[in-house]
Amino acid sequence: MSSExxxxxxxxxxxxxxxxxxxxxxxxxxxxxxxxxxFAETKSASEISYDHIQTDLSAKSVLFPQTEExxxxxxxxxxxxxxxxxxxxxxxxVLFGARPCESSAIGLLNAVFTWDTQDVFFKTRLAKTxxxxxxxxxxDEYCFxxxxxxxxxxxxxxxIFMTPVxxxxxxxxxxxxxxxxLIKRAAAVFTMANKTIDVEKELAKVPVLFDIDALNKKLPDxxxxxxxxxxxxxxxxxxxxxxxxCPACACFDIQDESGKExxxxxxxxxxxxxxxxxxxxxxxxxxxxxxxxxxxxVMHKFSYFKDRLKSIACVGCGRCSRNCxxxxxxxxxxxxxxxx
Amino acid sequence: xxxxxxxxxxxxxxxxxxxIIGYVEGPTGRIRAAFIRxxxxxSKLLINQNCIQNLAVYLLKPEIREFGRPAVIANIxxxxxxxxxxxxxxxxxxxxxxxxxxxxxxIVEFKNFTEIExxxxxxxxxxxxxxxxxxxxxxxxxxxxxxxxWVDEFSRCIKCYACRSSCPMCYCSRCLCDCNQPQILSxxxxxxGNLEWHITRAMHLAGRCVACGDCGRACPVGIPLHxxxxxxxxxxxxxxxxxxxxxxxxxxxxxxxxxDDREDFIK
Numbered sequence: 020m021s022s023e024x025x026x027x028x029x030x031x032x033x034x035x036x037x038x039x040x041x042x043x044x045x046x047x048x049x050x051x052x053x054x055x056x057x058f059a060e061t062k063s064a065s066e067i068s069y070d071h072i073q074t075d076l077s078a079k080s081v082l083f084p085q086t087e088e089x090x091x092x093x094x095x096x097x098x099x100x101x102x103x104x105x106x107x108x109x110x111x112x113v114l115f116g117a118r119p120c121e122s123s124a125i126g127l128l129n130a131v132f133t134w135d136t137q138d139v140f141f142k143t144r145l146a147k148t149x150x151x152x153x154x155x156x157x158x159d160e161y162c163f164x165x166x167x168x169x170x171x172x173x174x175x176x177x178x179i180f181m182t183p184v185x186x187x188x189x190x191x192x193x194x195x196x197x198x199x200x201l202i203k204r205a206a207a208v209f210t211m212a213n214k215t216i217d218v219e220k221e222l223a224k225v226p227v228l229f230d231i232d233a234l235n236k237k238l239p240d241x242x243x244x245x246x247x248x249x250x251x252x253x254x255x256x257x258x259x260x261x262x263x264x265c266p267a268c269a270c271f272d273i274q275d276e277s278g279k280e281x282x283x284x285x286x287x288x289x290x291x292x293x294x295x296x297x298x299x300x301x302x303x304x305x306x307x308x309x310x311x312x313x314x315x316x317v318m319h320k321f322s323y324f325k326d327r328l329k330s331i332a333c334v335g336c337g338r339c340s341r342n343c344x345x346x347x348x349x350x351x352x353x354x355x356x357x358x359x
Numbered sequence: 360x361x362x363x364x365x366x367x368x369x370x371x372x373x374x375x376x377x378x379i380i381g382y383v384e385g386p387t388g389r390i391r392a393a394f395i396r397x398x399x400x401x402s403k404l405l406i407n408q409n410c411i412q413n414l415a416v417y418l419l420k421p422e423i424r425e426f427g428r429p430a431v432i433a434n435i436x437x438x439x440x441x442x443x444x445x446x447x448x449x450x451x452x453x454x455x456x457x458x459x460x461x462x463x464x465x466i467v468e469f470k471n472f473t474e475i476e477x478x479x480x481x482x483x484x485x486x487x488x489x490x491x492x493x494x495x496x497x498x499x500x501x502x503x504x505x506x507x508x509w510v511d512e513f514s515r516c517i518k519c520y521a522c523r524s525s526c527p528m529c530y531c532s533r534c535l536c537d538c539n540q541p542q543i544l545s546x547x548x549x550x551x552g553n554l555e556w557h558i559t560r561a562m563h564l565a566g567r568c569v570a571c572g573d574c575g576r577a578c579p580v581g582i583p584l585h586x587x588x589x590x591x592x593x594x595x596x597x598x599x600x601x602x603x604x605x606x607x608x609x610x611x612x613x614x615x616x617x618x619d620d621r622e623d624f625i626k
Contacts, residue, residue, distance in 0.1 A: 052515055054581025075579055076517065085517060086547040160387045249422060254392045256416065256524035260579045263519045274546045287547045290519070295537045308422055344525050344577035345412065346391035 021199045024212040025191040027181065031208040032115075033064035038205045039113055047081050048115040049074045058114070067116060069183075072159045073336055077266035078117045082144045083128055085263070085288045089140065089273075093281030100281075106143035113201065115151045119173035119180075120164045120334035122152040124266035126176045130328040131269040140286075149197045152177035153189065154222045161337030163228050163350040169334045171222040182218045190216055229354050231321075231331060237357065238322040245310065247359050251352050252313035254345045259290030261339035261347065267320070267332045270296075291315050317352070360405060362466050363432070366458055368401040370430050376456055377427030380417050382410040394423060406432065406460045413571040415440030415527035418450055430456035435482060436571030438475050439604025440527040443569055445472050446609050449530060472607055479605055486570065486589060493583055494590050509587075510550065513557055515580045518548040522574035522584055523560065528567050535559065561587040566595045566612040569604035598624060 027035075036046050040062070048061040049068045056074045058081055061067055068074075092101045114122075129145065132138035155162075155171035164170055174180045178198035181189035190212055193199050202209055241247060262268040272289040276282050289296060292313075297306045306312050324332035333349075340348045363381075370376035381404045383393040390409045394417075395401055415437045417423050431437060438459050444450045452472040459467040459478065469475050486494070497505060520536075523529045536544045536556055544559060545552035561584075568588035575585030596602050598621070599612040 052580075053512055054583075055515055055579075057515070057580065075581070086549050086552075253394050253420075253422060254417070256521070256577075258521040258524035258577070259517075259519035260521045260577070263517045264579055272546075276545065276547070285547050288517070293520070309420075310422065342579040344521050344573070346385045346387075346389045348385060348387065351386050 021193045021202070023193075024215060025193075025202060025209040026184075026212050027189045027191050027209055029064075029069070029187050029189075032067065035205050035208045036062065036064055038208065042111075042204065044111045044113055046113045046115050047078070058117075061115070069116065069153070072155075072157060072162070073118060073338055073341070075338070075342065076264050077121045077124070077336065077338060078114055079121070079124070079128065079266045079268075081112060081114050082125065082148060083132075083141060083269065087140060087286045088283050089286050090284045091281065092284075104140070106139045109140075109143050109147055112144075112148040113151060114148055117150060117152050117177075118336065119152050119154055119171055119177070120169050120336040121266040122150050122177045123169050123173045123175040124334045124336075125150065127267040127324075127328075127330060127332050127334070128269055129176075130330065134328065149178045149201050150176060151179045151181060151198075151201075154180065154182045154218065155225075156183055156221075156223055158223045158225045159337070161340045161348075161350070162225050162335060163337065164335035165225045166228045166350065166353075167231050167331050167333050167335040170219075171225060172219045180218070182216065182221050184216065184221065190218070190221075192218070225335075228350050229357050234353060234357055235321055235325055235331065238318060241356060241359060242314070242318065244359065247356070248314040248317075249308075249310040251355070252310045252347075255292070255309050255313055255347050256345055257292050257294060257309050257312065258344070259288075259292055260342045260344065261316070261349075262290035262292060263288055264338035264342045265333075266336060266338070267334060291319065317356070321353070360464070363406055363458065363460070364401050364404055366466070366468055367395065367404055367430065367432075368398045370456060371396070371398045371401065375428065376430040378423065378429050379404065379432065380414050380423065380429050381432035382406060382412070382414075392417060394426070396426060404432065406464055406466075410434060410460075411436075411572075411576070413437050413440055413525075413527055413569075413573045415444060416525060416573070418444065418455060418527070419530050428455065430458055433457050433459050435459075435461070435479070435484070436569055436573075436604075437527075438479060439484075439569035440571065442472060442475055442479070442607055443528060443567060443604040444530075446607055447528075447567075448609075452607075476605070476607055484570075484602060484605070486593075487572070490570075490572065490586060490589055493586050494593070497586065497590070509557075510554070512582045512584075513553040514550050516548060516553040516557070516582060517580060518546075518553065518556065519579060521577035521579060525573040525577035526564070527571075528564055528569070529560075535563075557584060557587070560584075561591060564588045565591045566599075566601065567603050568592050 046061050047058050050066040057076045058078045088104055090103050092099050132141035178195045180192045184190045193202055270289045271286050274285045274287050298304045320332040367379045379395040382390050383403045385391045413436045414431050457469045544555045570589045572585045575583050595612045601612040
């Protein structure tokens, strides 16, 4: 939006948090909780981590919480009183320090949650969240954003994009009205940038590992090559660490929790890697071995999602592979699918 | 290494074994499990101090058993799991081959499970110093502090069940926490649901955990949940004189009844 670029000093972030807090806006940023680096509400700038490659869990939970109440009910004699959750009461948020890949993954979540039914919870959260992305100066052997159409300078779904120009300073570009509004609100912490910089030049150069369009075209033909999926998934243990760490996985399950006086209906993350994901009431399971669940994970992200929603459902952040307890490495397996 | 590769190759060439469950190096340098079925691929196998995954977790996986008789390259934790799985009638002696390895890369090809039992008697089964230190730290807390410690840790749990999946002793084909008719444990990942899961898990593994630590290593949010079952294992040893994964004799500390069982811990 605004063509004016600004500078934000790390030392001013505390002031930013205070300005936002005075307007009842919460700042969610990467910070250490126990042994894990995750996004959580931050009151002190000293808690914010900047130096990581990726957080352990993505920023997904800010817009799509792992467990979310969607309605509650109470009993009154023989009647049941239902109460829908009022999305309007959600707080205003600033998602601070997301990586470009996970910010662009918001677009994938948005595609799912506005595909047919308009998901009021996701849409309201997104409308009330200002996304401040920090471009990547470095990457590791698990990153493959450039192979799936993203990059360390990807600005999609960011309201403000910040490029580290020194250890202490960020070069700030506002991309939307929400970004402009935030800079206006916190004008005291931003200073004018005295020159324009070539952001892409400042940021990491992640090598391209495979041709995503060719892979997308090839996948339908690989569906019946059972031996490939079996071989790749032999060591997979069928947990949900990959899906839950993923910024783009959006599957959920509905759980009712009831007590004597009433109860709640909750939306909870789910994962196609679990054997119970497709288990029928009859006891039949159409995906009865892990190979079929692994194939579903790959096909959904790199074939079906594109057919339906025009995009690949992966941003190459590498969290699935970093977090996998048995070293299932997505980019390696995608490369080997190209060679199959 | 040469010896290991030769044993593995020999087993596959003779046709006695159809797959070697062992360790190889992945493209990022991480050690991972591999299932070698061709003698010429045995040269990829390796053992070193990073071969810590408990490979016994794969012994009951249907896709792997489909290949035919397996041989497992077994660190001490894996050997202990083999004994515990045999004791719990999940695998039978003679059904699998076990190739043990120890510090200094000593390799032992076991003829039967009794040999593993004998060999483990000579091995000191101690917790790593990090784990022992953490248990000591928690022991020093009062009840309220302990509760707060675990509430803080488990509030981070995302219920991905990597702890369950990585554990060779979590072999139920349908886990209690997946049952919903009736719903026994709270499924959502809120604090209550997380605590219900972890307390149930720890109690189900009480006296059965072989202290491999894979559940803690598998956790994507770094919860040291392995400490719970390790601590229980130490308590079971202290109170009942039994350590899981050291014997083939079927005698659970916590589910076998004897007339002269101690009762002084019941308050």
